[in-house]
Amino acid sequence: MSEEHMKIRRSSRLVDMTYYFLERPYQLTPLTYFAKRYSSAKSSISEDLAIIKKTFAERGIGVLETLPGAAGGVRYIPKMTDAEARAFLQSLCDRLSEKDRLLPGGYVFLSDLLGDPKILREIGRLIASKYGEQKVDAVMTVATKGIPIAQAVASYLNVPFVIVRRDSKITEGSTVSVNYVSGSSARVEKMELSKRSLKEGSRVLVVDDFMKGGGTVNGMKSMIEEFNATLVGIVVFAASSFKGNRLVDDYTSLLSVEKVDVPTKTITVVPGNYMELL
């Protein structure tokens, strides 16, 4: 084979392998798969992987991890660098502080941000960066607004996400329901999850869009217990300052809404406790 031809083959492999890894976070692939796919020697594949690994690291794309041995292989672990995470959280603070986001009752309009695929990808990568090593089996959220966040995180962890519902649906089959106390209004409410959605013993990461009193998140904690599953962590997009006892204290927030001043229509948003982990 000519040297020119070999260079073209390597180039083409690098592009295709990069695509392959990005589509399959955390999936372990044996080197023989690539050797066969490209009819190439394993030594060439190893060189390709070294290039991809170096570039992923240099560009903050993530870690390409090689596990040795017969059951080994290579897998892509999405990461966000601390610098990128800081810049992203700061940009979210700026977006959330926009005046016209303040709604009557002191609520903050978030639907545009949580309907933007670019922002969701970053949120997903950010959260997956932190929980990726913790063997998460499923991401859990409650309908409706937590769903896009759950999907984004699940996509980067490459695990399923499950949706707890406040309303009963006949299209879910048998469900498990739990009662929970809404933290902010102290009402008793009910949430349900389809029985077959979650396997016993699963390790579950809980995500939600907004936390005030923590009642909803606390409900999901009860749900996880009902399924004999394990809570790995709780991440909320934004937490508001809450006067009183929050029902949940061990959580990670990307953003913290510090002050909402309705007369001047001012919202003060700062990075949440995620920042302290950086």
Add this chain to the structure above:
Amino acid sequence: MSEEHMKIRRSSRLVDMTYYFLERPYQLTPLTYFAKRYSSAKSSISEDLAIIKKTFAERGIGVLETLPGAAGGVRYIPKMTDAEARAFLQSLCDRLSEKDRLLPGGYVFLSDLLGDPKILREIGRLIASKYGEQKVDAVMTVATKGIPIAQAVASYLNVPFVIVRRDSKITEGSTVSVNYVSGSSARVEKMELSKRSLKEGSRVLVVDDFMKGGGTVNGMKSMIEEFNATLVGIVVFAASSFKGNRLVDDYTSLLSVEKVDVPTKTITVVPGNYMELL
């Protein structure tokens, strides 16, 4: 610069550029951006792009489109090959035909499939393949089960998605509401969309998980009219056979549930009319 060093630089650029494009479908980037990013000559960047373009085409990843001129640049258009689409639709038919999916009342359990990020990515790429050229500005769905599909499609089209709700939420600000007739039960219901979610004149692609009588989709059509927006198309994950006049006839279905036989717990699922477009 040594030839060896130049090869490494090209290899690294190819990996990073592939990542860059995959993260930014449809975004037009001028060649000068890459020349600056890598401190490379535009001629080298052009060669890189030719390699990526060829590999994307050969591997069915998508089209790398180069637009000439001062306002030109290069953009990635996600595509799924017809062969891949056929195989994917067939695999979905097999999954949907599984016996234990049948729920009381003849409903079909879909939540596991629509909570699987791998399947959602494929659904997103499949639908984006077909509607990518139609200048979609936003993807619309109705809560709850349509959301993951909307997010997946929006991600590959790189446009926002908006969520119509059947229940009122005080965290959405001013809303526009429409009444619609539920196709299967002939009840009059109401759906709402936050006013600021959708710009006037937007070109909107409607997606949903399941269509029976077409009432919900018809409601979204009314909603689009209320916003003086334009309907680009309607895509549902699965359509059921429906005795009676369906309220919507111009739609694309990925799957068609032909027969549900409760006594024998048999569901017959075949590819929908999307297949005819291949």
